[in-house]
Amino acid sequence: MTAVLVVLVILAIFVITALAKTVKIIPQARAGVVERFGKYKDTLTPGLNVIVPFVDKVRYMIDMREQVVTFPPQPVITEDNLTVSIDTVIYFQVNDPIAATYEIANYIQAVEQLTMTTLRNIAGGMDLEETLTSRERINTGLSTVLDEATGRWGIKVKRVEVKSIDPPMSIKDAMEKQMRADRDKRAAILTAEGQRQSSILSAEGNKQSAILNAEGQRESQILRAQADREAAILRAQGEGQAIQTVFQAIHDGQPDQSLLAYQYLQMMPKIAEGDANKVWIVPSEIGKALEGLGSSLSNLQGIPQETDGPRTRVDLGAPAPELGTVGTAASNAAEEAVKAAIAEADSAANTGASNGAPGQAEPPADEPAPEQP
Template sequence: MAILIVLALVVIFAIVLLAKTVKIIPQARAGIVERFGKYHGTLTPGLNVIVPFMDKVRYMIDMREQVVTFPPQPVITEDNLTVSIDTVIYFQVNDPIAATYEIANYIQAVEQLTMTTLRNIAGGMDLEQTLTSRERINTGLSTVLDEATGRWGIKVKRVEVKSIDPPVSIKDAMEKQMRADRDKRASILTAEGQRQSAILTAEGNKQSAILNAEGAREAQILRAQADRESSILRAQGEGQAIQTVFQAIHDGSPDQSLLAYQYLQMLPKIAEGDANKLWIVPSEIGKALEGLGSTLSDMKGIPANSGGPAKRVDLGPTEPALSSPDRARSEADAAVQAAIAEANASANGIREQVQQVEPPVDPSADA
């Protein structure tokens, strides 16, 4: 029985001895070995053997890059405003021996160093610069921490400012200021839009007025040209008509007989009309007709008898040339003689009708 107890004790001692001798270090970690309280060596990842009861793995250092976030720290800016800044630090242990023996707690040391450096940097800037200078704060923190933690065996990879929170009253004032700035920019943009709209509208009205004026001017010019052409054509037509009539008169060699015939032709037109119910023919109509020719013959330019062929008036290229002037003159004379004979016949007929209608005049009554 005693032998079994001894064997059991030996087995337990062997197991403990083996556990004290063999050390397994995980990947990306380093073990700091002390012998009798003094640094003896550094264990690398894998299976390691140490002297039991003499060597001891005092610290296990994580060699991976670590991310440490610190609670928001109150910082006073240059314009005496307190802001809360939250930071994040990325660092890595390069020298496990220095990280173990040069600093007692490198995490706490980095936090305090970050706090003091952040207050130093933000103390030299006002609130607006602090809120808009994140990159400047990050760069300043990285430089100071890298210089300070180099002797601790720590490499600061990156420093980031998570948030910068000003006081609530400052937030309200900033929001009001930003709202006022946005309202100002909106008003400016609205005014510029209205100005551009008014300018474009005025330019459009100007162009429309110019085009309307040009159109009215062109229309007036065209109407004036049309009126001028119409007046010219009308005047030319009237001139040609007058020339034609004048030519016909000259061709006919008019005398007092033709004028008497024209007068007789106007007599029936006097009786025309619905209002002419009664037409009184004077008894002296015959004598009036006989003296009409002699009276009109005294007019300037109208002879009592035509003295031979009349001189032809040239009407220009619009009038066809006469192939036989003598024949045309003879035809005109025949037409005039026929008109005179018709006028005499009409005058005789009218004289007879008057004599039949009018009672005989008693000469003794006049006496």
């Protein structure tokens, strides 16, 4: 009984193991390579698959998705004998799981080595500066070579990217110094250009300012000269009108010899006024003025006996308003003083006429000028 139970247990274990080896579940985007006695038998697709237990065996499980592999930096010598480190990233996908299994032992390592050799070949034909600035060229060259080489391995290289290109530290320092010098040079050039533009603009501004100032001064001088000319013309016209007005008033009044002689005598004290006037000369006409002070027959040299009045009349404007009762005392006193002086002069003339020929006074003879005291 015990032996039968042991046999049943062993048989159950065998059945379970056989079922486990018979049923295979393949995940999505995977492919299982089945071998029978070490020889390729079939490729299992995603889902539930049945194989012969203990005869068929799933040797490899291939990932059919696109994969990303990054490789460590690889030292590369450029054309100008400088070593740089280039780090790359490759995107690839397995299209044929049978070829990827049996055509190449390790396709990832093969891709890495092929990338390294191709990268050295491409970078060896470029100098350092070209290598640093030709990433697209390196990517295109790597993609072309890897696509041709990995096609027979059942692999499709989708894309190749250069992550970084690192030159040696000494080269980096030299490049940084060169870049710093270039930046300083550009900054100095821009500063000089800015100063030049500023100087040019300042000079142009000063020029325009000087031109505008000169034009302003010229116009100011022209306007000032015109104003002076017009002022002189108006001043001359005013003086001319004033002279005409004075002469018109004189001729309209028709002064006689007595009035002119009296005014002549009134000017004599003003000649002697002043502290510095110690010596003054008496004109020779003073005697004649005294002789003909009250006589209508006496004449002074330079004063015409008859006046016909001005030939050119000047408009004097509206007549001055008459003075009222207020302020007439001064004018009455002046008239009385003039009348008294005229009467005194007439009495003196009559006295002189009585001593001479009656009826007509002889014109005064020319007398020599009095000697200077």
